[in-house]
Amino acid sequence: MNSVQIDKQKQIGDIVSTVKLASLLFTGIILFKYIFTGDTSQIGYQSLYYEMISILLPLLILLFIYFVWTFSTKNKLSSKYDNIVNKGETFLFILLFSIIIYISGANESNYKFLFLFIIITTTIQSGMKHGMITAIISSIIILSMDLVMMPASEVNIYFENDLILAGIFILTAWPLGFYVKIEGEHIKKLEDMVNFDGLTNVYNHRYFQDKLKEKIEIGRKENKPVSMIFIDIDYFKHYNDLYGHQKGDNILRELAEIVTKSVREKDVVARYGGEEFAVILEDTTERETLEIAERIRANVEETYFDGEENQPKGKITASIGISVFPDKAKDELELIKSADDALYRAKFFNKNRVETYTSILDDLKKNIDDKDIELVTSIKTLISIINAKDRYTYSHVERVVIYSRLLADKLKLSEIDKSNLIYGAYMHDIGKINIPKEILVKRMKLEKEEWEELKQHPDNGVEIIKSVESLKDVIPLIKHHHERYDGKGYPNGLSGEEIPYLARVLTVVDSFDAMTSNRPYNRRKSYEEGIEELRKCSGAQFDPEIAKAFIEVIESNAAFL
Template sequence: MNRRVDNTNSFKNKLQGVNKIGLLSRLGMCGKKSSKFFYIMSSIHIVIVIIQASGKLPVEFRAVTGIFEIGLSITLSYHFGYMGMFQSLITNGLASIRLYAISNQIRAVLASEAGHLTGNLRIIANSAPGLLVNLSAARIAVMIVSIMVAYSYEQERKYINKLEWLACVDGVTGAYNHRYFQTKLEEEINNARYRSSSLAMVMIDVDNFKKYNDTHGHIAGDRLLLKTAEIFMEEAREQDIVCRYGGDEFAILMPDIDSKGILSMIERIRKKFIGFLDTEEICLHKCGISISAGYSIYPKLARDKDDLIMQADSALYQAKNMGRNNVRIYRDVFEDIKTFFNSDERQLLGGLRALLGTVSAKDKYTLGHSERVMDYAVRIGKAMGLGSERLRLLKIAALLHDIGKVEISETILNKTEPLTSSEIKILRRHPMYSVDILEPLSSIEMLIDSIKYHHERFDGKGYPTGRKGKEIPLEARILCVADAFDAMLSDRPYRKGMKMNDVLSELRSNSGTQFDPETVKAFLNTFDTDFDSVSCVELN
């Protein structure tokens, strides 16, 4: 327990050092206003002190200005702490010394030249030095009050700073919390816009954290998150901002950086994280722990704050569904394919993009799934020697193959229990719904057929028509393999994704029944080693 407290304190110190720019900038406007107020108050105070010291004012006015001078001394200490106190000590200290010196001078004059005075004049003369000594003591009292007021202010300020800190920092990891992340992201976006610079957002997730947490308990899980945050803090630049986004997800805001710098930082994090997993503390309980990351960059890819979050999150989701333990940059696949269409077809593409966005809103899995199927399909198509035109149409077909799900109820798409027979029938209509939606592109027969028949099986037991073998267009057979491959690999509301080697084994065992053997063979040949041993950093 003590070790955890020590670690948390060390994180606090690191955050104060590494990310102090972030925390202070949030209070920067307040600080500027406070400094301006201090300069105004100090200037007035100094002017009054100079006027008082000149002796040019009548005694009556000097008494009034003296009240203002003492009031400003205490006010400076109250509002500005030790900084105001030092000015109060200097001015009141000098005044106290001067008043005491004058009292001694008067006493000397009275002793040598005022011995002839009698009666009330003698009493008044004898009282004058004492009055000045009392005024000198009053200035010392003001100095003491200034010290007490300044001390009270500083203690209050420390307490407020502590509350500010607690409001901005996650209690488990010591990283900034989600509340601060939202505030800071808005500021950094505005700064990037003002300076015409960039802002990258990296989303990092601890793979299989829930399993580790459930197996070894929340204390062990918190310790893992704590160490993970420490690694992020150590490898981040001074201007970077490390936040716990939620659960086992972290977000790092990185101003003025390109993809090369981002990947370099993530690679350093990955190596240090792997080293941590090999320590005695955790090596016996890894539970498949690794890290996946996704990132995007404003304004190169994202248009605003919400866009940046969505894109980084989407890239992370893709990284995790590519088998975890890798990193992905967000990409807009519609930008990739729009050059394949003429001007009239591009207008249609805009509508299809909106429809696919609607599907994605109903089922987050679908859009990322379509993008991944596109990558796998192109990978298979290249392995099977398809020409550039067929690869182009295959790419479009893969992206749009599930667009018919826009007609399917959200309750069916996201149902966690087994579907009923009637619900299965509804879901199996989506290839025909896709064909209806894509009717304006019906002149591209291969594109439509690829989408229409991608759920047919090689043994004829598929849908919607029951075609089999080579009756199924090759592109549809390719989509069938790519679609099933990603579906087995991905987490769904009703089940966890399978491990890569298990997915590859499933493809082998169903080759010749569900899947075209030639397509499966071509796809498997693209894996020259077990997927789990592939480098964690894969670029699009």
Template sequence: MSTKLINRFSFMSKMYLVFIFILGSVFFIMNVSPNEYSLNDWVWIYTLSTAAFLLCYFDIRLSPSGNAFSMESSIYLATIFYFSLNHGLAVLFLTYFVNFLYNKSVSNQAHIFNFCMYAITIFCTYKVFELFGGLEGTGNFYNLSPYIVSLIIYFLLNLLITLVFFIVSAHPEFKGILNRGLLKEVFFAYFVTLLLSLVLIILIDNEGFFGLFLFTVLVVLLSITFGKVLEWYQEMANQANKDYLTGLYNHGYFKDYLKELFQETKKTGGQLSVAFLDLDDFKKYNDYHGHVQGDRLLKFVGEYLKNETKDRGFTVARYGGEEFAIILPKTEKHEAAAFMDQLRKKLNDTPFDGVERLPYRCISFSCGIAEYESDMYEESELLHKADQALYYSKAQGKNNVQLYDEKRISRDALKFKEDLDAIEEQLKLLLYKDVYTYRHSKRVFTYAMEFSDRLPLTEEEKRTLILGALVHDIGKIEVSRDIINKKGKLTSDEWEMMKKHVIWGKEIVLSDGRFEEVIPLVELHHERYDGRGYPYGLKGEEIPKLARILCIIDSFDAMTTDRPYQRTKTFSEAIVELRHCSGTQFDPQYVEPFIQMIEEYYPEKITNKTVST
């Protein structure tokens, strides 16, 4: 943001504060007449002011994040409804005068702004109360409309004055306030406050000073109780989210928080990086010195990582064993790599008992880093790439930091064969329940291998497409055998059940934990390019690239294979259908390359020349 713009916002915010100060002062001076108060009035004003100050001090916390509200507004409102506007403004003045002397943690400017804001809202609320026929000095609520309308005005004016201040001052947290749903908490706070003002009127009308005393004590006790409950909640939440040994966040919290940040980044744009780091030769250290000393090393490294990252707003977690993970929001991958390499070198130079027996004679770690990319569908893709980068870092001799680079990082053929064998074992479960789906998956797998070689994909993308093609229908294990083997057309209920196989497939892959990168293909291969697919109705490039490719392959095999409730198409007819649905069901950039591959690899199945539509 330019200096000129900053100055403009600074000037606007100052002018806004001056405007609120003048307006609030005018309303206060014009409506307060101390010489009109009787001795009884003064007693009530001082007593109400004391109660309001106590409610300012004993605020009520809304959430562990620190958001809180005080209920002194209920005192001001009850005063203007039961006594007069004159009394209400006097109570407001005395309360803020004492608060000004006592609470030095709040700036003088904030004290003045809050006083003037309340003066404006109290004045306007009272005038609305009068306008709708409200009567002072009564605890009867046979006609609630003056109270309800005036309370709504009080809430809206407070909210409006505050929001305008955030806007004209270009407050950096303005968007965050709206995004975090703070307005819901504000609405709840004001609703409770305004309701209590009516309760206080009844207490004062029936019990006088004792009613005010009872109200104040109950609210103070409520404040203390809320505080204790939230402290207990925070303690329990910390125990659930923290690793018992290192005190860092645990694996579960890390994944939940990353998912939240990932979705936020996907919506708003921005940068997000993730780093996986693994202590080098930790098993050797444990073997040399025992598990107790090994735990001390883990605690030491955890404390080191926490201290080095806390000022940057990064989140560190113990991911498992000797592996740690760091979320680096608003950080691009090269900046993240520079930071992690600096961290690594500093840790290398940090002494610790027994590390001289390790190969590098120091504490060292291997680190892999990946950055959020706009075409990523889920945070699991980001984690997978960071894990791949870590794998590459270890392969490079350990004690180094590597960025995920799809041109360099790929698993060797042996590892790929192991992955295929593992997925094949899962797929065999389908063989005993639905031989059609098993054979369909094998054919789609073959097409994917053939097609991937003709596309400009990285080795990692090819691997993911092939594995995803093999396992894409694994969720049909959960579909009833009666539905899968039904000869006629499915009913609407049966079809809804069948469509759930993509969600069940995702859950099966997640439970295995080894192939999270194929989740978008399993979950989204029935999405359509025009947005009319399922399960989410994604459209165009909202659908990950590999899922769009798999949709074409899957549909082609489905059209050309015997099915219980659909006539089988020839290869030629299926090619015509692919072209007809190009741009609606299928991504047009992959339709023709796939057709060319089919015509080249399977010429004996092309019964006649296909035509373009």
């Protein structure tokens, strides 16, 4: 329930509680009248005077207790108890009013209208059904009193009059309940307009963010996992360019329907933005989430979409990334980021696939000595700090890792070399932790002193990881990824094969991404310009064989890039 709904419910609760308190005050006034008027005929004999006091005093105490309860405790109760509390209150008020009416003359009482208070409040609070039930019960009570008190009367004038009053009770509950129903439906439509995406009829981004926070809080309190699925349509820009945005909108609507039918009823499906959809799955493990994500992927692939034969692979497909709280993320922001990272990998690795989020350093923990686990955890924290200081570094590292995986396969590296290359790609900028943020994000060209300080980051990075025995083979990559093939690089001016092979690989990947990314002080080159720069600098800045292999990797993935 969002804050607007909560505020509305609180206001209604306050109004209803005020009316109920007023009805209790009226009840007290009625009792006072019959105690202090001196007309003992209405309450029997003088001996009953003290009995009435014994009724009045508890009533005043109950009035005070109800006042405190209504405006403090009640609003803090869990919603699952609201229905029970409301039914209990209604029963007690009906019982109390019945007693007051009986005491004040039963069938002759002038206070039968008291039932209108509880009929009105019940209808407003709980709807037409409960209001009508309360009206019927109230009518039965007053008509029963008429029949019991004057059983032998030929003409029961009280019964005839109270039939009219019973009709008033019902006519009060029915139209008021109908109004409450109409208003509720109208509010629901307004909420749908606010919470739902107008194009796809699934939840929108704003609702998704609110719901995710709520589910994460529940998961944290109840120690249950919360999973996330990110879905992105492959080559959607190509489809839009070919057929236009109206046809593209049809694809979005169809995909939203497929996703909704592929997940469980309790799962939250939302359009995250553009052609990207998200699903929140509470109390769902990674294995269960993987099965659901694979079902979505398969259903999309098996569905025919108009014009899909002209897509690059002849089909409309989707790439999917998944992550799980708290195993892979400590809060909702990390859950979104990790699921998005997994999606990015799924799109990069041929698309039409499901990828689960994996942290490179978490994988590393499985293969290192126990004594080094704490150090690796610290390294992960340092990388997070760098990412927070400089958003370019974060996205740059993610892309360099993906490029390195692809290039490692192209170069047919051994599993050990492939792992070391990926670890190096992930940690190659860790030495930037010691570089001031003003230098990292400076939009103008660096001064000579600033440039010299930035050039220290390879050596700084080595100092950070050198105590971890399991990372000793990664040190050359971190130290030498800014060396040049012609010997004009830093920090040691190595050239040719003096530069460790994996460092030469990383140099090509790192430089290409730097050229083709938005930097604070540099214009982004297109991928075609980046490839041309690789060719131009082969044999000078880059190992020519490695540069050639990487160009082939980029060109084979040109449709995604």
